[in-house]
Amino acid sequence: MGEELNIDLEQERKEILNAFRGLLRTIKDRSKEDTRLIRKAFDVSVEAHKDMRRKSGEPYIYHPIAVARICAEEMGLGATSIVCALLHDTVEDTHISLEDVEDLFGEKVRMIIDGLTKIPEVFDENASVQAENFRKMILTISDDIRVVLIKLADRLHNMRTLSSMRQDKQLKIASETKFLYAPLAHRLGLYSIKSELEDLALRYMEPEIYADIERKLKSTKDARNRFIRKFVSPIKEALSHEGYVFNIKARTKSISSIWRKMKSKGIPFDEVYDVFAVRIILDTPLELEKPDCWRVYSIVTDFYQPSPDRLRDWISTPRANGYESLHTTVMSPGGKWVEVQIRSSRMDEIAEKGLAAHYKYKESKTKESKFDRWIAEVRELIENPDLSAMDFVNEFKLNLFNDEIYVFTPKGDLRVLPTGATILDFAYDIHTDIGDHCIGAKVNNRLVPLSYQLQSGDQIEIITSSKQKPNEEWVRFVVTARAKQKIKSSLNEERKLIALDGKEILDRKFRQHNIRFCSENLSVLDKYYKVPSTTELYFRIAKGKLDLTKLRELENKNGMLSLPKPKSTRVKTRRKADVYSKIDKKHDEIIIGEDFKNIQYQMAGCCNPIPGDDVFGFITVNEGIKVHRYNCPNAEHLMSKMAYRCVKARWQNSDLKESVAAISVYGIDRVGIVNRLTEIVSNQHNVNMKSISFETDDGIFEGNLTVLVYDTEHLNQLMQKLEQVEGVQRVVRKGVKDLD
Ligand code: MN
Numbered sequence: 001m002g003e004e005l006n007i008d009l010e011q012e013r014k015e016i017l018n019a020f021r022g023l024l025r026t027i028k029d030r031s032k033e034d035t036r037l038i039r040k041a042f043d044v045s046v047e048a049h050k051d052m053r054r055k056s057g058e059p060y061i062y063h064p065i066a067v068a069r070i071c072a073e074e075m076g077l078g079a080t081s082i083v084c085a086l087l088h089d090t091v092e093d094t095h096i097s098l099e100d101v102e103d104l105f106g107e108k109v110r111m112i113i114d115g116l117t118k119i120p121e122v123f124d125e126n127a128s129v130q131a132e133n134f135r136k137m138i139l140t141i142s143d144d145i146r147v148v149l150i151k152l153a154d155r156l157h158n159m160r161t162l163s164s165m166r167q168d169k170q171l172k173i174a175s176e177t178k179f180l181y182a183p184l185a186h187r188l189g190l191y192s193i194k195s196e197l198e199d200l201a202l203r204y205m206e207p208e209i210y211a212d213i214e215r216k217l218k219s220t221k222d223a224r225n226r227f228i229r230k231f232v233s234p235i236k237e238a239l240s241h242e243g244y245v246f247n248i249k250a251r252t253k254s255i256s257s258i259w260r261k262m263k264s265k266g267i268p269f270d271e272v273y274d275v276f277a278v279r280i281i282l283d284t285p286l287e288l289e290k291p292d293c294w295r296v297y298s299i300v301t302d303f304y305q306p307s308p309d310r311l312r313d314w315i316s317t318p319r320a321n322g323y324e325s326l327h328t329t330v331m332s333p334g335g336k337w338v339e340v341q342i343r344s345s346r347m348d349e350i351a352e353k354g355l356a357a358h359y360k361y362k363e364s365k366t367k368e369s370k371f372d373r374w375i376a377e378v379r380e381l382i383e384n385p386d387l388s389a390m391d392f393v394n395e396f397k398l399n400l401f402n403d404e405i406y407v408f409t410p411k412g413d414l415r416v417l418p419t420g421a422t423i424l425d426f427a428y429d430i431h432t433d434i435g436d437h438c439i440g441a442k443v444n445n446r447l448v449p450l451s452y453q454l455q456s457g458d459q460i461e462i463i464t465s466s467k468q469k470p471n472e473e474w475v476r477f478v479v480t481a482r483a484k485q486k487i488k489s490s491l492n493e494e495r496k497l498i499a500l501d502g503k504e505i506l507d508r509k510f511r512q513h514n515i516r517f518c519s520e521n522l523s524v525l526d527k528y529y530k531v532p533s534t535t536e537l538y539f540r541i542a543k544g545k546l547d548l549t550k551l552r553e554l555e556n557k558n559g560m561l562s563l564p565k566p567k568s569t570r571v572k573t574r575r576k577a578d579v580y581s582k583i584d585k586k587h588d589e590i591i592i593g594e595d596f597k598n599i600q601y602q603m604a605g606c607c608n609p610i611p612g613d614d615v616f617g618f619i620t621v622n623e624g625i626k627v628h629r630y631n632c633p634n635a636e637h638l639m640s641k642m643a644y645r646c647v648k649a650r651w652q653n654s655d656l657k658e659s660v661a662a663i664s665v666y667g668i669d670r671v672g673i674v675n676r677l678t679e680i681v682s683n684q685h686n687v688n689m690k691s692i693s694f695e696t697d698d699g700i701f702e703g704n705l706t707v708l709v710y711d712t713e714h715l716n717q718l719m720q721k722l723e724q725v726e727g728v729q730r731v732v733r734k735g736v737k738d739l740d
Contacts, residue, residue, distance in 0.1 A: 012059055016046065019065045026073040027082060034079035037105065038068075041086040044104060048094035056164040063157060064088060070153035074193060076353040081146050084112045088150055091117045115147035116154075134180045148184070155181050156193055159200040174204035189321035189354035198256035206259075213255045216269045224276060225250075231332055232278060238299045244292070245283035251341075252276045274329075277339040281348045289344040290315055293326045296342045304330035307337065315347075317406050320416055322350055405456040410671045417454065420479045424450050427462045428483035435483060436490055437464040439682070442674050445696050451477045463675045465682035469494070495539050497622045502538030504621060508637060509548050515555055528554055542623075544605025601625040607632035617647040660690065661715050662706050662734035667727045669701040677728075680721045681707060687718055 020042050024035070045064050052060035068085035071077040083105060090096040091113055098117075102110035159177055162170050178201035185194035203210040228250045239246050253261075253275050261272050280300075284292045293315055300306075310329035318324045324347040329339045343351070404416050407426060417425055423443065428435030441448055442461040454460065470490045478484050506525075510517050522534050529546055531537045540546045601617060604626040617625040618638050627649055628635055639646050665677060674694055681689050690706040709715045719731045 016059060016061055016065075019062060023065055023069045023072065023082075026069055027079070030079060037079060037083050038086070041083040041105065044096065045086045045090055048090045048096050052093070054161070054164070056161065060089075063161075066157045066160075067150065067153045070156055071150060074156075074353065075149055075153065075190065076349070077146065077149060080108060080112070081150060084109055084116070084146065085150050085153060087113055088116050088154060112144055112147055112150070115144065116150060145188075148188070152181060152185055152188075152190065152193060156197060159197060162200065162204060170204045174201040177201045178205065185354075187321055189319075189323055189350065191323075191354070192352050193354075195254035195257070199254050202256045202259060209259060210255055213258055213269060217252060217255070217258075217275070220275075224252075227332075227334070227336075228276070228278065231338060234303050235280070235300055238302070239280075239296065242295075242299070244296070246296075247281045247283075247345075249279045249281065250276050251279050273337045274339050277341055279341045279343070279348075282342070282344050284344050286344075286346065289346070293342045293344065297326055297328060300328065300330060300340055300342070304332060304338070306330045310337075310339075315343075317414065317416075319404055322354070324350060405454055405458075407454050407456065408459040410459065410461045412459075418479055421454050422450065422477050422479070423448060423452050423454065423460060423462065424474060425478045425480045425483045426454060426460050427464075428478070428486050429480065430462065432486050434462055434464055435486055436470055437466060437468045438462055439465045439468045439678065440692075442694065445669075445694070447674070447693055450474070461671065461674065463678050465678055467682045496535060498542045499535045499538035500542075500621050501623055502540065502542030505541050506538065506548070508634075508641070509551055511641075512637060513551050513555060515551070524554070601627055604628045604632065604634075606634055615649045617649040618642075619645040619647065659709060659711075660706060661709050662704065663715075663719060663722070664730075664732045664734060665703040665705065665722055665728055666730040666732075667701060667725075668729070669696045670727045673701070673725065673727050674703070676725050677703060677705075677722060680725065681705065681718065684718045684721065686710070687714070 024030075024038070027034070027038070030038070042065075046061050049060040049064070054060055054063060064086045067088060068082045071081045071085045075081075087096075087101060087105075087109070091098055091101060098110055098114055101113050155177060158173065162173060165173065177197050182194050182197040182201065185191075185197055199210075232248050232250075236248060253272075258269070258272055258275060261267070261274075262269060265271075280296055282289075282292055282296065307329045310327070312325075312327040314323055314325050314327070324343065326342040327339060328342075329337050332338050405419055405421060407415050407417060407421075409415065409430070415426065415429055417429060423441040424435065424438055427438040427441070438450060440450060440463045441452070442463065443452060443454070443458050447463075470487045472491065474487045475484060478487065507517050509515075510521070515521055519534075522537070526532075526534055526537055529537060529540070531540065537546070541548065601624055604618070607629040614630040615627050616630060616635070616639070617627050620626050625647065628638065667673070678689065678692060681687055688708040690708060692703070692705050694701055694703045696702075707715075707718065709718065715733065719733065722728060722731045
């Protein structure tokens with residue numbers, strides 16, 4: 001027995017060494033020092049894992065060797081990554097500590113191993129736990145991208161060897177792979193790894209569908225190859241004739257993407273026209289890449305008619321993940337569309353191996369900064385405390401799966417946005433302030449609303465207004481994570497301001513009932529009204545959504561702390577005085593109703609006054625003046641305790657009512673003029689814009705605005721301001737008519 005085991009082990013040792021030599025052979029141009037370190041990492045890992053076996057029964061060390069090989073061969077990573085891949089499971093699963101790793105391999109390797117160890121390898125059924133793990137992983141991108149790359153290699157090998165796992169585990173791992181890892185690989189530009197991960201996931205999640213498509217691909221293979229040979233033959237000849245060094249491959253679409261297409265289009269396998277693509281890879285120096293690729297395009301389309309709407313030029317404008325290629329779809333003699341991809345061998349390597357190859361060829365600064373920008377965006381997303389892990393994953397994936405569109409600023413700067421992006425996304429992409437105040441845009445000289453979806457090639461001039469601010473609706477208009485997050489945080493800010501008013505109302509109520517304003521009492525209310533936070537409590541109070549009449553009852557039931565008699569109200573009083581002095585400066589001598597045009601006011605929610613009621617105004621902290629009825633339940637308190645903040649009010653005479661006025665503006669079209677005009681309209685006191693349209697013809701523009709004004713004086717003020725805008729030559733009034 002003992003002897004037999006020894007022979008087995010001896011044999012195994014030989015096989016392990018063979019696997020390791022296989023790994024070494026895949027590492028191109030490695031130095032002596034590289035080889036020494038990799039050998040050392042291998043020895044440490046073999047020793048550490050020596051008593052461990054995988055589920056399949058094979059020695060554990062095969063796994064780290066395979067992961068290292070994926071890093072070298074399929075991602076083009078260097079010696080440090082290979083060392084880390086060999087060690088990736090040692091700290092977590094064996095006696096080796098992070099300190100050992102640092103002693104043996106230095107600080108950098110320790111950092112990467114630490115990052116890898118921190119990503120929990122638990123396949124949790126709970127999607128939000130998965131999401132949290134995923135967020136942790138993405139977080140490491142900002143430390144060192146290699147952590148994520150090695151993690152992906154690890155996952156790929158686990159997927160390749162998934163068959164030895166229990167079925168329930170297979171499903172969990174497969175769905176997590178599809179849910180998180182494949183999108184991540186896609187984002188990093190690792191196309192072949194992404195496709196393989198998706199295919200493997202599908203194989204375990206939908207085994208019948210997978211087998212069916214696989215079988216169909218196999219049975220159509222011969223016919224397909226014949227077709228391709230015939231299709232490429234004239235191209236080959238022409239390219240050789242022109243002296244190109246090239247390689248033509250036919251790439252079959254992955255099973256999962258064929259399935260995706262069948263599902264999304266609702267078509268059977270036979271109707272998927274792009275089951276394969278023909279790829280022409282040119283051996284050409286960097287400076288000739290672009291002209292050569294276009295020359296090949298010209299040759300291909302000499303033989304076959306291209307479809308004009310399926311031309312994709314990712315050479316002039318690479319995709320955000322670095323992908324470069326020229327795609328066209330042409331009609332073959334048999335009446336079948338065929339996709340042809342044209343690229344240089346450098347582009348091909350980037351497409352296959354993604355980022356790593358990208359870094360290897362980092363001659364172009366602009367391309368790298370694109371990736372940096374993406375990292376910065378992801379970091380912004382991660383660091384947003386308001387976003388739950390689940391939201392994060394959803395946002396992240398949303399930005400991934402969408403294709404990109406290319407749009408331009410008025411000055412011609414290029415911006416890359418996901419498909420489906422609106423002008424609001426664009427506005428937030430430029431700057432948060434521009435997004436927050438966006439009221440519309442001029443797209444290719446045509447005025448469009450906030451929700452307008454952009455198309456590649458659009459040139460966009462955003463129109464802002466200082467009065468504009470985000471509202472809840474906006475979230476539905478945007479697709480980018482950045483815009484969504486900015487809108488949400490701006491809405492939160494707004495809520496907090498409104499909550500301040502609620503706080504004051506509650507403070508007042510508490511005083512009336514002799515209840516102390518303290519956190520204990522507040523949490524009694526939070527619980528009673530079932531609100532998640534005190535801010536939310538204040539907010540709802542300010543919005544008049546909570547019934548505070550039960551306060552007495554509540555106090556009796558819960559025994560809330562009462563107000564001590566000699567209360568030090570000094571701090572509070574001072575705060576209110578501050579607020580008052582601020583408002584005071586603006587509205588010192590204003591009486592509501594006598595000068596509606598210059599102040600902001602609204603009807604109080606507690607008594608909802610209507611015209612004709614006896615009313616007075618109360619100056620709130622953040623919502624301007626609130627109009628209450630004299631018989632409002634709060635009136636007595638407001639007027640007795642805060643008389644200094646109450647102002648006289650009466651309803652406006654019926655002769656001052658808003659009218660619709662149409663104005664035409666003529667002048668010379670220039671960048672920003674629409675923005676400037678709308679800004680003036682919206683900054684003019686109480687002028688509301690009903691509609692706006694602009695037309696330009698040979699640099700001359702005509703703008704038509706419809707606004708709501710009180711009287712001719714009001715309108716004249718506005719027209720004078722518009723006339724002063726640079727470029728405007730004439731402002732004409734088109735007639736005033738009554739509203740209704
Ligand atoms: Mn592993």
